[in-house]
Amino acid sequence: MGRWEPNARGRLAEAALELYSERGFEQTTVAEIAKRAGLTERTYFRHYADKREVLFGGTELRDLLVGAVAGVPEDTAPIDALAVGLDAVSEMFDDRREHARKRQAVITANAELQERELIKLDSLSAALADALLGRGVPEPAASLSAETGIAVFKVGFERWISEAEERAMSLVMRDVLDELKALTAGGRTS
Amino acid sequence: MGRWEPNARGRLAEAALELYSERGFEQTTVAEIAKRAGLTERTYFRHYADKREVLFGGTELRDLLVGAVAGVPEDTAPIDALAVGLDAVSEMFDDRREHARKRQAVITANAELQERELIKLDSLSAALADALLGRGVPEPAASLSAETGIAVFKVGFERWISEAEERAMSLVMRDVLDELKALTAGGRTS
Numbered sequence: 001m002g003r004w005e006p007n008a009r010g011r012l013a014e015a016a017l018e019l020y021s022e023r024g025f026e027q028t029t030v031a032e033i034a035k036r037a038g039l040t041e042r043t044y045f046r047h048y049a050d051k052r053e054v055l056f057g058g059t060e061l062r063d064l065l066v067g068a069v070a071g072v073p074e075d076t077a078p079i080d081a082l083a084v085g086l087d088a089v090s091e092m093f094d095d096r097r098e099h100a101r102k103r104q105a106v107i108t109a110n111a112e113l114q115e116r117e118l119i120k121l122d123s124l125s126a127a128l129a130d131a132l133l134g135r136g137v138p139e140p141a142a143s144l145s146a147e148t149g150i151a152v153f154k155v156g157f158e159r160w161i162s163e164a165e166e167r168a169m170s171l172v173m174r175d176v177l178d179e180l181k182a183l184t185a186g187g188r189t190s
Numbered sequence: 191m192g193r194w195e196p197n198a199r200g201r202l203a204e205a206a207l208e209l210y211s212e213r214g215f216e217q218t219t220v221a222e223i224a225k226r227a228g229l230t231e232r233t234y235f236r237h238y239a240d241k242r243e244v245l246f247g248g249t250e251l252r253d254l255l256v257g258a259v260a261g262v263p264e265d266t267a268p269i270d271a272l273a274v275g276l277d278a279v280s281e282m283f284d285d286r287r288e289h290a291r292k293r294q295a296v297i298t299a300n301a302e303l304q305e306r307e308l309i310k311l312d313s314l315s316a317a318l319a320d321a322l323l324g325r326g327v328p329e330p331a332a333s334l335s336a337e338t339g340i341a342v343f344k345v346g347f348e349r350w351i352s353e354a355e356e357r358a359m360s361l362v363m364r365d366v367l368d369e370l371k372a373l374t375a376g377g378r379t380s
Contacts, residue, residue: 077373077376078373078376079373079374079376114309114312115305115308115309118305118308118309118312119304119305119308122304122308140345140346140348140349140366140369141369141373143345143348144341144342144345144366144369144370144373145373147341147344147345148338148341148370148373148374150341151334151337151338151340151341152334154337155330155333155334155337156330158333159330176330176334179330179331179334180334180338180374181374181375183267183268183269183331183334183335183338184269184338184370184371184374184375185371185374185375186267186268186269
């Protein structure tokens, strides 16, 4: 016990997703996940606080999004900073579409997992707003850009994992961002 | 028992908010809420499933938003339909700013209540997307407009209940909607 297990986090996450897909989230125990990964329950709880967290454990998405937005030149418009952020996260996802589809099917089937996902997206939005504030974007533009960016991400992600969709995520995201521009330009002038 | 209690729902909601504000959400029991409202626990559970639901029980917000959006003329642009929807909900809130501030302070202090709020906003977004689909707006524009509308509502609501803010909610919402238009118009042309 306590010895270093190579890629324990990743192995546990894969095992959990497999079991949740096969048997359902409710019907799977932590003991079974650990066993499938060739690890112990104790190792599981060193990496994840509960059965839900194993599907949401990483900070990779947030780090990529926030890092990309924080790194754009000073005079970049918030909407362009969002585009850069969405490009950065798209790269991370692109070779994982089947994994993402499987994971989303598990989440959609369980109310507790949907809750956890909404909380993660909300804290992603808060981190993005902070990054924009840090670049000098004032409120409420920072929060509004962040919430809007997450809205684009949600809608784009859902489209990207839909059955018929084959385009790379970055193209889908750019499409949704253009759709947003068209939407907001389409109304009456106030 | 079982006899009709005038405005039991409203009395329970008020009593719950008072007690959650005074003692905290965790420290309040359903029995105490019922007692404060001059009702029984049994009556409480006839109206609300749990301690959280009493803060989110109504469908008034959803009905107003969806009703307003469903009622706009056929050729209205989605962004203008959103503006009409936000106007309609603003009217409902405007004489309840102090109540809204108190309620939000209770929600902000408790992770479980924040979860429930996110779920309610998510189902509000889904209902709004349905209303737009029903008016002939295709996907992904319908979902994107709905998510964006909820983003505007969240940011506008937070601003409206902030300490320094005295403008009517409809003015705040219009401001945030204009801010959104400026944001999405501000970037590079793609």
